[in-house]
Amino acid sequence: GESVGLHLPTLSVQEGDNSIINCAYSNSASDYFIWYKQESGKGPQFIIDIRSNMDKRQGQRVTVLLNKTVKHLSLQIAATQPGDSAVYFCAEKESIDYKLSFGAGTTVTVRA
């Protein structure tokens, strides 16, 4: 079936380095993508989103890249901090739909 998934379940990064979290999606009809961060015991928290008519979008310390040709999405976190340790999910939806479909997540651990 159609699904959104992440390439790696875990990522360990040194504090201060840049992090790159990858996500592959299979639904070619998806035209909206979103990254969420989930800390232990909390609900998912919005980080950044991107529509399919864009290939890059920047926020504060975060950049999302979208490659529709290979159906790939990535989240880049600049100067990773201990507070960035969390599980990161990508999610997708079609414009005609109202619900998001989530991948399995990548656990990011920041080493001091």
Add this chain to the structure above:
Amino acid sequence: DTGVSQDPRHKITKRGQNVTFRCDPISEHNRLYWYRQTLGQGPEFLTYFQNEAQLEKSRLLSDRFSAERPKGSFSTLEIQRTEQGDSAMYLCASSFPQGALFAGANVLTFGAGSRLTVL
């Protein structure tokens, strides 16, 4: 607090008992969603409301599950005759109406979740 509120945060019950979770969405949001999340997995869609109308139910929502949003504001999710496989985090989210064109219109805002443990 203008976020999504869920209650209770934690519920431990014995197999066969009924449980009910409540969600209070952001007041400006007319869309409300229930998701289920098991350990190590992403949230899975359960059901969706637009105002008081329940417009879609996932096949994950067995006959033992029922969700309501009687006045288009808060919502409840009830699980009858709980089973150990029902143990999970139940997440509620809300969003603005479809067609809203401003930035963030498609974003689902999640609550902290209600964690259910069935013994």
